[in-house]
Amino acid sequence: MKRLRLFLLVLIFFPLISYAAVEVPNFSFVGKEVSSFNIKPSFSNVKINFSDISQFNSYLQSAKIKIEEPQKREFRASEPGNIYSSKFGTALSVIFVGEKAYRNYLLKNFLKGDYINVIENYKKYYEKLKDEKIKDEVDFIYAVSLFKANFKSEAFEKLNKIIYSENIFRDSALDFYFDVLYGIDNKKLINIYQSIDYKTPYSTYVYLSILKQNKKYDEILKFISEKQLAYSFIKDFYVLSLYFKGDFEKIISIQDVSDVVLPFVVDAKISLNELSGIQDEINKIGDEYTKRYFFVKLKILDNVVDKKLFSNFEDIDKLSLMLFYISKWFPEINVEILKSLDFYDNKLNDYKNFYLGIYYLENREYEKVSYYLSKIIFNDKLYNESLFYRGVAEAYNNPETSEKLLIDYINNSFDEEKVDVARFIVAQIRLLNNRIDDAFLIVADCFSDLCKRIKGEVFFNKGNFNEVLRITEGIKSDRVYFLRAAAYYNLKIYNKAFNELEKVTKTTKDVDYLKMLLSFKNDKIKDAIKIMEKYKTDNKFIKEGVKYLFLSGDYVDTLYFIDKSGLNDDYLTLIKAKALYSLKRYNEAERYFNLLLDKKKYLFDTIFGLISIKKEKNEENFINNIFNITSRLTFKNKDFLILQLAKIAYENQDKENYMKLINYFFKSFPKSKYKKEAYILRGNFYKSKKMYQECIYDANAALAISKDYEALFLKAECTKNINVKKAYPLFKKLVQGKSGYEFLSKKELIFISDNSSEVLNYALYFKDKNLEIYLAGVERYLNFQSNFSDEDYQYIEELLNSGNEKFIPAGLYFKGRYLFDKKEYMYALKHFLKVYYLFKKSAYVKKSLYEAKMCYERLNKKNEADKIEKILKKLEG
Secondary structure (H helix, E strand, O other): OOOOOOOOOOOOOOOOOOOOOOOOOOOOOOHHHHHHOOOOOHHHOOOOOOOOOOHHHHHHHHHHHHHHOOOOOOOOOOOOOHHHOOHHHHHHHHHHOOHHHHHHHHHHHHHHOOHHHHHHHHHHHHHHOOOHHHHHHHHHHHHHHHHHOOOHHHHHHHHHHHHOOOOOOHHHHHHHHHHHHOOOOHHHHHHHHHHOOOOOHHHHHHHHHHHHHOOOHHHHHHHHHHHOOOOOOHHHHHHHHHHHHOOHHHHOOOOOOOOOOHHHHHHHHHHOOOOOOHHHHHHHOOOHHHHHHHHHHHHHHOOOOOHHHHOOOOHHHHHHHHHHHHHHHOOOOOHHHHHHOOOOOHHHHHHHHHHHHHHHHHOOOHHHHHHHHOOOOOOHHHHHHHHHHHHHHHHHHOHHHHHHHHHHHHHHOOOHHHHHHHHHHHHHHHHHOOOHHHHHHHHOOOOOHHHHHHHHHHHHHOOOHHHHHHHOOOOOOHHHHHHHHHHHHHOOOHHHHHHHHHOOOOOOHHHHHHHHHHHHHOOOHHHHHHHHHHOOOOHHHHHHHHHHHHHOOOHHHHHHHHHHHOOOOHHHHHHHHHHHHHOOOHHHHHHHHHHHHHOOOOHHHHHHHHHHHHHHOOOOOHHHHHHHHHHOOOOOOHHHHHHHHHHHHHHOOOHHHHHHHHHHHHHHOOOOOOHHHHHHHHHHHHHHOOOHHHHHHHHHHHHHHOOOHHHHHHHHHHHHOOOHHHHHHHHHHHHOOOOOOHHHHHHHHHHHOOOHHHHHHHHHHOOOOOHHHHHHHHHHHHHHOOOOOHHHHHHHHHHHOOOOOOOHHHHHHHHHHHHHHOOOHHHHHHHHHHHHHHOOOOOOHHHHHHHHHHHHHHOOOHHHHHHHHHHHHHHHO
16 A cells, blocks of 8 residues: 655654643641641630749748747847947857847848848848858848849849858748749749759749740640649649640640639640530639630531621630631631621731632632732731732732742742742743743752652753653652653653553543553554544544554544544645545545645645655656646745656656756755755766766765765766776775665676675675676676686586576586586587587677687697687687
């Protein structure tokens, strides 16, 4: 079956793996945001009270008792030892006045608030004190008095010494220190608490309270775990920290909690849907407002929600309930309820607008997404998050805006998960706009699977298919499976391409398209046809499918799908015309080619098709007609068609058209890429006209353009007719390497070489290829020999037994000579005379007669020798 050459450019499958629409990866839109926004209800703003007495307050109580009931023997004067006020008296005062009296005097003034008196008398009495316990107490009273009298620098210096000493009142000093500095220099208190090796309940309470204020819940939990202290407030701090950490599972396992943290336990149980006995626990809460808050949460769990449910709550609690509702029921929320919520603090409306935007994003109402998210103006965190979701929404309809929003988000966010998604979307937008390098730039320093996917897309579009396979290894995604299949396809590893495609879970048109191409490549034509049936009106599938059907020689199915498609497409018309030609339905094919010619479509293929048809139909004068059409048109590769017409004219020995076409070619296409072929064609024409020098000129011109064995062979052939010796090295060059002209050149060398061994060697090359050339070579080889060896005798026998009258005379002649050399003159004579009597037109007649005469002479038969001489003279005539 004849097939018209398909001149369409058949490219390797190289689709631009960018996105018809931007893909947004699946991830949670809500849960992460609810947990990350630190919105806690009003009940959580609780202060844990210190219900015990601090060491300092305990000291004050005991001090008052000391003053009110002193020991009876202690001196009660207004100032101890005042009657011994002289120098001598001071010495006596130590003897007659007890040290406790000095302590009591200072203590009494301290308790009265006369701190200046304490400070002044401390310096007077301190050196008189010998009892270490009393000295410790006096030091402590003095330090506190300094603080109370506003000598704070000296007070803190003194208190620090006491705290870090073995002073028995250091616990009281520590509690006093923590009491006065709490809320003023918390950092200093943290450092002190962590540096001392003893703890008091109050200092521990203050320490944990500071950590709570700073939201250092991990540190609180670690401290409680390590210290194992049994203070009453420890459990409250533990519950509170677990709550703010979101560790609700541990909270609900704690028994006998205080009223302070009971709401935290209730909230944890509701959040975990652990509702057994929950109403009883809610009723234990003393605050009615908090009770109502939790009963509303229970209704939300049951999805018994209306607009009134959120009313009469403070803004923060209304917001907390809104987020709880969203976290439990998104996206099946009543959006009208969400819209109805209003906050006195307008800044809190940012949260409502944020989740309205998220809701509409989930429901793919992208204009509403942008409307609500663009209303966020107060909350920086929400604003930054809104950039991400606005970017996602705009990606579907306004990619340029989407890119700007997501770039802004990338530059200001520390959420790596969403930053990766943002990069992924921006890169896709850039790929859509063929900004391949910009797409790579946004993911260059990212190594997540999403970023690797983009890098794979970039490498694919740059044609680096092996790198695509390396970087996407192990990534599970339909898109990646398809990408890898396409990479393997382009590497022509079709079995692996098919295996990757089989992993795709959701079949798409792109997947079917590649599967169709792979079926063609793997010669599974029936499988490809099934896919074409599925898409028989799809332009892309039909165009590519019928091309492969045509190339596989299935012209009937080619025509079937073109006709079934109903597509009015010039490309399909061209393939149809080619298929009809291949089925030898020339008249129909010609009609479709003429349709394309009238529309000036696919002119090269169309005119080439018409040339082929008219050549097959052997139409007269078609060369001139086609030339007249072609010469008026301008299209790519026109020079090739002109040259084809010239070749046909040359083959048809149509000298007039040949000369016209070849001259038109050189004049019209001086820079044609087919100029070398034109020189060779003209050179062959000159050779046929025995214009050998002109032939050599054109062969040299072709060789000047590029190395070409056809031109070299032409030059050798024409040179042979002028100078055989000059032709010899040209033919020798052609037999070295793979020129494609080894066969013809070896044949030529058999007849022009002067080396008998070379002649025989080339002759042997043809022994199993062309017997006639082989025998001619053997004949020429034997003509070189002055006498014959036994090995040569086998070649003589081959000539004799060839059955070819062209070579039998040579065999008889050479065998006669072989016998003559053996001095078997009678047998030799018979062979020579056979040549004369049986093959009178042979070139070996004269030579054989001459040798026959020699035989008669050796046999001393002069009369017979003279007769042969007369015959020779007559032949030479």
